Amino acid sequence: MWRSLFHLLIRSANTSFGYFSTNMLAVVVAVAAFLFPHARLWTMEGRKEMLKHVLRDIGLGGALVLVVYLCAFVWATIHIIYKDHQTLAVENERLTDSTKTLSAELEWRKHNISTTDPVFPNVIYLLEAFHVYRHQRKDEPCVLRVTASPDSLPLASAVAQFSNSVSGCFTFGPDPAGDPDVDKAALDGAIPGMVVFHADRDDKAADALFTNLGNQIQLRRSYDPLPQAILNFSVPATGRVRVIWLQFGAGVTWNSQLLSGKK
DSSP, X not given: OHHHHHHXXXXXXXXXXXXXXXXXXXXXXXXXXXXXXXXXXXXXXXXXHHHHHHHHHHHHHHHHHHHHHHHHHHHHHHHHHHHHHHHHXXXXXXXXXXXXXXXXXXXXXXXXXXXXXXXXXXXXXXXXXHHHHHXXXXXXXXXXXXXXXXXXXXHHHHHHHHHHHHHOOEEEOOOOTTOHHHHHHHHTTOXXXXXXXXXXXXXXXXXXXXXXXXXXXXXXXXXXXXXXXXTOOOOSOOSOOEEEEEEEXXXXXXXXXXXXXXX
């Protein structure tokens, strides 16, 4: 409050000084205040009497200048407050209209996906990548294991849920925190900003999924054996079961976010 008041006084002072530099009336008053006491000198006798009248008239002239300046200062203050009020009123109206528009758009987006938003192609290409994986493995049984660091959990959950609808794989995770073995496995070897893609070296269908999915999120291939905590699941299948482990590190985003520079 005090800081705003101080700024207002400074602006009023600058504006009122501007009046004196541009207003001819102020110039006339200043000249008159200077000449008025000197005009009396020609009729006064005696130095003491002369000095007395000079000082009095100078004081009157100075008072006149002060009154004129105070009037200018008060007017400048009122004018600034009025202009600021008008500006704020216009800005408030603009913000109100903008808020209404954004609220309506937000309500719409709660129930719809805009085809112009990056999320739309992200989801479409994600579904396509797992759909291709399903056909390339010729519907052999598979497991998609998903783990994530806490801040990557929302994206990992979205990938797990969307992929499950088209991959035909048994999908597990991402797991809520609580199992120490799973928590440790999820963090060991995780790479910030990337998803470590674990799959067998000879799994050609997984290689194709790695290539297609890499267009949407940052991936790093791994052939390391999966830890037992990650393999701790049971599926009603016989024979070979293909297993892919998507290990989300910290701060994983869509590639579209990386390209836009926003996380």
